[in-house]
Amino acid sequence: MAARTGSSSRAFPPNWAARAAWLAFVVYFFYAASHLELTPARFMAGLEHGGKFVTRLFPPDFHRWQLLAKGMIESLQIAVLASALGVLISAPLALCAARNLMPAWATWPARAVMVLCRSFHPVIVAILFVKAVGFGALAGILALTVASVGFLGKLMTEAIEEISLKQVEAVRATGAPFMSVVTYAVVPQVFSRFVGFVSYETDANLRNSTMVGIVGAGGIGGTLFSAFQRFDYDFVCAIVLTIIALIMIGEVLTARVKKAFGV
Amino acid sequence: MNAVRTWERFSLGERMARFTVYFGVVAAIVASLQTVEVIPEFITDAPEQVGDMLRRMWPIAWGFYPEGVQEPLLESLHIATLGTVLAVLMAVPVAFLAARNVTRFAWLNHAAKLVLVSARSVNTLIWALFFVAVFGPGALAGMLAIAFHSIGFTGKLLGEALEEANRGSIEALEASGAPWLAIAIKGYWPQVRPAFWGIVLFRWDINVRESAVLGFVGAGGVGMALDTALNLFQWERAAMILVAIFIVVLIAEIATTQLRKRIL
Known part of the structure; x- marks a missing residue:
């Protein structure tokens, strides 16, 4: 048998299948995010709304x-x-x-x-x-x-x-x-x-x-x-x-x- | 005289506790039965209504799928997946704070657990109502709703997995002077990895189901199509959507079972 060479003797061989899966997932992530029209601008506008919304939540009204x-x-x-x-x-x-x-x-x-x-x-x-x-x-x-x-x-x-x-x-x-x-x-x-x-x-x-x-x-x-x-x-x-x-x-x-x- | 000791399965305290539970359960059921408002006419009418519903559902509007179901259905799946990813990203730090063996401050543990319980207590649909009020109707609100509700579930289970981690390898890393990030990645991560993937897959499976109803409060996905069909009494279209949801849920369940077998 040939002596063990190169990558096969590495203690932590790279798991290419797992890396490919991760890469595919990242690609999917951006595709899905663009599909749902998740843009930073929209998010920032929402945060502004959110501030107003939270101030209107408080104080809680237990009258009814x-x-x-x-x-x-x-x-x-x-x-x-x-x-x-x-x-x-x-x-x-x-x-x-x-x-x-x-x-x-x-x-x-x-x-x-x-x-x-x-x-x-x-x-x-x-x-x-x-x-x-x-x-x-x-x-x-x-x-x-x-x-x-x-x-x-x-x-x-x-x-x-x-x-x-x-x-x-x-x-x-x-x-x-x-x-x-x-x-x-x-x-x-x-x-x-x-x-x-x-x-x-x-x-x-x-x-x-x-x-x-x-x-x-x-x-x-x-x-x-x-x-x-x-x-x-x-x-x-x-x-x-x-x-x-x-x-x-x-x-x-x-x-x-x-x-x-x-x- | 020493009395003869007889064997008893439960001690007096145990019997009292069990009796209290039985009593409480029966009392709750009886009280609910007596006070719940049910209109008898509606029950006698039910078979007719069900028959009417089934007649209106048939024939199922298969032709509606390409024009009105596929897009929202995909949107639902995207919402479920992105929501799960976001939930995991937010839940991991909270889980680390909640695990007693990782974070040695009792008040931080309690604070983290309070966050997790509150996130879980507010239903996905109620979160969705909040986010629709903030970000307006659409998939963004749905995704955030899924994410915020899922924090509770994933964070709790992940925290418990962390608490069960073996001290040995952690101590070895600490002794070598490893920084906390290295301890987290090389000490805790390999130990909780199977639990982690199990939790993620399980939650994704639940989120696929939940994403189908977000549309009822305007948070995107196939629920919106279903809501429209129901409001317009287009039962044959509603039936088509229900069949589509059923198939997607079935596929998701089979996929997660297979993936779990592979990964774990």
């Missing part, structure tokens, strides 16, 4: 707190009910989709439902439900339920597929019917993980429930959108601050719940 409270409570209701419905639907669906417990004819349809639920943004789903059940909280609840089923279903399926089958086998060996196998061999193994997923999804639903109102599906989003359209920026500031506070409280609460269940 009743309207604010009504919207926030509706958002909370949407988040709570969507999470509850989401769990009710996704838990059995995840059981159907778990490949280690169910035959293929059951897993494929269940998985297809989950993919379909996940593929559209909650706002788009909310628009379709606004058409179906009219303006108001119900459309928001249903839209976020669909999103929860897609997300929880996927995570729960993965959790069920990771369980130890020894306990399942042991319970089956006693001649237990299917529901007993689920109750005594599957649920104890996945319960604490499910609690973690559900609290995460409740957080996510709380965030999204402040948004679906923009398309008329109930909650604080509608109030926020109309405040924006009326250039009522100090009220906008009050709403956004309240949303941030609510979501932070929600995160603290779900962290406590996770701790209580040892997730």
Whole structure:
């Protein structure tokens, strides 16, 4: 064999494929930026606007707190009910989709439902439900339920597929019917993980429930959108601050719940 | 007399905590069910409305794609990609500040975490409303909205990845008197690289979905076309746009899964 020469003996050989990928990405970056007409001039003009905008945000105006409270409570209701419905639907669906417990004819349809639920943004789903059940909280609840089923279903399926089958086998060996196998061999193994997923999804639903109102599906989003359209920026500031506070409280609460269940 | 000790799965405190949670959850659901405003007539009307919607959607206006869907769809993808890049650029410094093992000032950690939580708490669409008010309607607002919301998510996960980094190589670099930039690039970067690409790909996948709805508040992309179609009750065009979004989201998910397998 020839002695090792030149580049092959270098300790850190240049990775040409990676460099080409980076170069291609930089080219794309400038192409996309020009496509979107992102120019420094426009940006500077925006910053000037931004200064005025920020001064109009403050001080936040909490005078119409009743309207604010009504919207926030509706958002909370949407988040709570969507999470509850989401769990009710996704838990059995995840059981159907778990490949280690169910035959293929059951897993494929269940998985297809989950993919379909996940593929559209909650706002788009909310628009379709606004058409179906009219303006108001119900459309928001249903839209976020669909999103929860897609997300929880996927995570729960993965959790069920990771369980130890020894306990399942042991319970089956006693001649237990299917529901007993689920109750005594599957649920104890996945319960604490499910609690973690559900609290995460409740957080996510709380965030999204402040948004679906923009398309008329109930909650604080509608109030926020109309405040924006009326250039009522100090009220906008009050709403956004309240949303941030609510979501932070929600995160603290779900962290406590996770701790209580040892997730 | 020493009492017989019986085995209990949970201690009294654990049981109390669990009971409190169950009670709180049930109370919240019941309270919401009793107070939520739902108009029953709308529910009974729903099947008819859905049927009407599907009839109006059919036949799907395939011919609309070249003239009215392709451009905004590409714009949405550009928004998602540029927004993700911008988010990463802004999130990296914040992540370094938030990681307790990198930045040894507790108040800086807390400040950085507060920034991340606030960025996450404000939804992309609400960010978009802000930026539309500042920069006017268009893709620029959408891109910034995606970027600012994504800071929270990427910064949090990246900060956690940094906190999990092994001390060994960092200490070796510090002992050799390496400047902080060298420590960041040669010490931390190789350790967090897999996590970094995983986070970026995951966020890009989410942002592709989000970029499709930015148009509803005027922040560019395919959502604007969808909003117009819906406002004009052109359901067959709306159906075309929905199909296009569905396909793009599907492709994005497959692409990120494949890339993740390659890179990680």
